[in-house]
Amino acid sequence: MFTDRKLFLVTVFLMVVSITAYMLLVYIPGRIAEQAYEGARQIGRDIASVFQVTPEITVNNTVVLQQQTPILELATVSQKFQHHYDWTNTWLGSTKTINIKGTFEAKAGFDLHQRFSIDINSDKAVVILPEPKLLSMEPSGDIRFTDESGVWNWVDAEDRSKAINAFTKDARNYGQEAKFVEQAKSEMEKKLREIFLQHGVQVEFRYSSQMRERLPSL
Numbered sequence: 128m129f130t131d132r133k134l135f136l137v138t139v140f141l142m143v144v145s146i147t148a149y150m151l152l153v154y155i156p157g158r159i160a161e162q163a164y165e166g167a168r169q170i171g172r173d174i175a176s177v178f179q180v181t182p183e184i185t186v187n188n189t190v191v192l193q194q195q196t197p198i199l200e201l202a203t204v205s206q207k208f209q210h211h212y213d214w215t216n217t218w219l220g221s222t223k224t225i226n227i228k229g230t231f232e233a234k235a236g237f238d239l240h241q242r243f244s245i246d247i248n249s250d251k252a253v254v255i256l257p258e259p260k261l262l263s264m265e266p267s268g269d270i271r272f273t274d275e276s277g278v279w280n281w282v283d284a285e286d287r288s289k290a291i292n293a294f295t296k297d298a299r300n301y302g303q304e305a306k307f308v309e310q311a312k313s314e315m316e317k318k319l320r321e322i323f324l325q326h327g328v329q330v331e332f333r334y335s336s337q338m339r340e341r342l343p344s345l
Contacts (some may be wrong), residue, residue: 164191166326167247173322182254183244194243200262202236203318204311209269210298214290221277225290229270233302235261235311241335252323252330259311264299 167184171192175181180201183194189303208232214225237243270291274282316332323330 130198146155152211157188164189167191167245170245170252170322170326170328173325177290177322178319180238180243183242185244185250186278191265196239196243199239199313200236201239202234202262202305202311203259203314204235205232206235206307206310207332208301208305209231210294210301212290212294212297214286214293216286217345218277218280223277223283223286224275224284226273226275227270227290229294230267231298232263232316233305233307234257234265236262236263236310237315247328250328252328254319254330254332255334256315256332257324257335259304259308259315261299261308264295264302266298268293270294308337 165185168191171181171184175195178201179198181192181195183190184192208229210229212227214221214227237257237259239257242255243257244255246253246255246296272287272290276282319332320330
C-alpha cells in the first residue's frame with residue numbers, strides 16, 4: 128500500500144506532468160500562434176495605412192483578417208502625358224485634316240472587386256493579387272485643334288466630334304501599350320516588400336492569371 132508520503136509524491140508527479148503537458152501542448156503553442164496572428168494583423172494595418180485597403184490575411188490556414196476594400200480600384204501609378212493625333216478624311220480627291228494635341232492622365236493599378244490576399248506560413252508570405260491594368264485615361268482639358276480643309280472638303284463640327292473620339296481612342300491604345308501597367312505592378316511590389324521587410328518576412332507575389340494556370344484542366 129502507498130504510504131501518505133508516496134501518495135503525496137505521486138500526486139505531485141502527476142500534477143507536474145499535467146502542467147508540463149498543458150504548457151507544451153496548449154499554452155506555448157497558443158501563445159506562439161497568437162503572436163503570429165498579431166504580427167499578421169500588424170502587417171494588415173501597415174498595408175492599410177499605405178494603400179487604404181486591407182487584404183485577407185491567412186496564417187497557417189487560419190484567417191486572421193478579412194479583406195476590406197472601401198475603394199473599388201487601387202491606382203499605384205498616375206502619369207500625365209502629351210498626345211498627338213491627326214484625323215483625316217478624303218472625298219473626291221480632296222483631303223481635310225484635323226490635328227489634335229492634348230494632355231491625358233493615365234492611372235494604372237488593381238481592380239479590388241477581385242481577390243487581394245496574403246497567406247503567411249512561418250517567415251514567408253504569399254501575396255495574391257489581381258492582374259494590374261489601365262484603370263482610367265482622362266483628358267486634362269487642354270485639347271487644341273488645328274484644322275486644314277481640302278479644296279472642296281471642308282472641316283465642320285461633325286468632323287471635330289469624330290476627330291476627338293478617334294483621338295481619345297488612340298490615346299487609350301497608347302496607354303495600353305505603354306509601360307504604365309508594368310510600372311503599377313512594380314510600384315505595388317516595391318511598397319509591399321518594404322512593409323514585409325520591416326517584419327522580417329520574405330514575400331512571393333502571385334497574380335490571378337498565374338493562379339488560373341495552376342488549376343488542373345477539367
